[in-house]
Amino acid sequence: MLEKAFEGSKKYWAWIFFLGALALIGIYYYLQQFMYGLGITGLGRDVSWGLYIGQFTFLVGVAASAVMLVIPYYLHDYKTFSKIVILGEFLAISAVTMCILFIMADMGQPMRVMNVVLHPTPNSVMFWDFIVLSGYLALNLLIGWVTLGSDRKGVPPPKWIKPFIIVSVPWAFSIHTVTAFLYAGLPGRHFWLSAIMAARFLASAFAGGPALLIILSMIVRKISKFDPGKEAIQAVGKIVAYAMFANVFFLGLEFFTAFYSSIPGHTDSFKYLYVGLDGHHELVPIMWTSSVFAVISLVMLIIPAARKNEGSLVLACIMLFISLWIDKGFGLIIGGLVPNPLEQVRTYWPTMPETWITIGVWSIGFLILSMLYKIAISVREQTAGVEIEH
């Protein structure tokens, strides 16, 4: 099937080369970082994690969100998702790959990464994150490849794949729960030290990931003969609406606990992000952008007429995606590290090389995604009209 990724129209190749060029710029800056050190970024002694770890956290959510299609389709036999589910699985593969690349980009000594395996340390959440992420990548590669391969031959997927599919469901929950535990178990980081962190992570993931999938499905439908289905997109829209409601609700719970208790350690990070602290307001505009987009998109998703209109559905999904990207890909990490343990406000903003490396990783992710989708679309275009019993 792989050959299908290498045969395409001029437009397809133009897109591939465009992404490849962005990836090369990213690699160029990464080599600079490799030689010079992470001092090339805007990170420092106080804000020691930033854009890279934020992207990693956000993308773990995108990867986990495939489960929102897998559960209805494989566990509840919801046939409407028969075509779209492969798009979710392939999105997960690309997202996990980006997660791994962002972790590598963030490491001070990337050549020593195998130390995590050579000296396994079960008391470290990062050790478990390493295990669940690699496992999830393997599961999705296997499931996506086997089901699509059967589809091409017009036969139902082999029975032995079913246990893997069932395991992938709790596994998806585990990747985002473990990622939340990276933050939620640290004494002295009040902003992260919250029992609802994992639940919040899952809610935002199940909103943001499927929202991206709706956008991607619309694009796929426009540029190819493959149609994931209007009904399927509408059903995903409802999932996004519920998950986003839960996400906004959970964020509200955090605000309540912080501000009603009025414990300074718990309110300081929120103040820094939303109104500014000690004269530092750098992140206030983007955090409010996130909040306003969250509310508007949620309202649009709740009102049936707006959700059923595909134009406004896509608009809502784009706003929602941007909102969650800011909230989780940036604010969540920086907010946890400001103020520092000595209650000083030290600020952070990504540098140019850091931004290019980030764009480079996203480009590699989209390159993988485009090729995988190309394969899926080619197979599906050929089998269009053939009813497949899963």
Added chain:
Amino acid sequence: MSMDRRQFLKIAGISSILGFGASVANATHPIWVKGLDPSQVEPNKETLTAKRWAMVVDMSKFKTDEDFKKTIDACHLTHNVPDFRNPDGSADTRHEIKWIWKAAYENAFPGQPNRFMDEHLKEMPFLVLCNHCDNPPCVRVCPTKATFKLPNGITMQDMHRCIGCRFCMAACPYGARSFNWVDPRNAIKPEAENKEYPTRTKGVVEKCTFCTERLQFGKMPACVEAAPKGGLVFGDVEDPNSEVRKIVSTRLTVRRKSELGTGPAVYYLIGGSDHA
């Protein structure tokens, strides 16, 4: 065991053919153990040992800027801690490496100052360093055991195992850990370099080690030696007769963020004393 040269060569020859060279070189060992036998080495008699190393900081003994500077410099010069500066000469707060430093009272003990407190009290300098916690979050989170506890209570770092993930920096509630954002060797003056202690590479995390390397040779930590008399008291807190133990059991001391359950081993004496 006595054997003549002939016999030795015979056994050695056969053994090396069989790949058992090590067993001949050290006949008392089973063949899978290499290296020295415990009977062949003697512990350094000078080594300072303790069940639990701890430190008492008596800020009343630090009177001048010079007192602080001497103490901090002693540590940073001994351990080749780089000195990153901005072009204008001020400290580069993003890239700086700190093992022991001066923090204002309101920063060392957040939430403690009251609103009537005079500015100079809020700004009163305290020496802060790694607390070598009983229950260190940094050790708990490290994915490679590059930071670990020694039996004597010291929280140590293996610079060659650290992958630079900086999870320990996020976990430490005291801001005691520094990352080498760039090559630190460029920020160490060649004439000031201590050849007795290794410099670090970029991309690893470092911090105070309670001078483990000096204790091994019977020397007190560099900061303790350089501090004004009685300013820093270092010893075995598990030994009922040690000075640190006497201070922490009979005087009012506080520890930074002890409510987090980390069990810091650095105690701050309230009100000063005549203990030294």
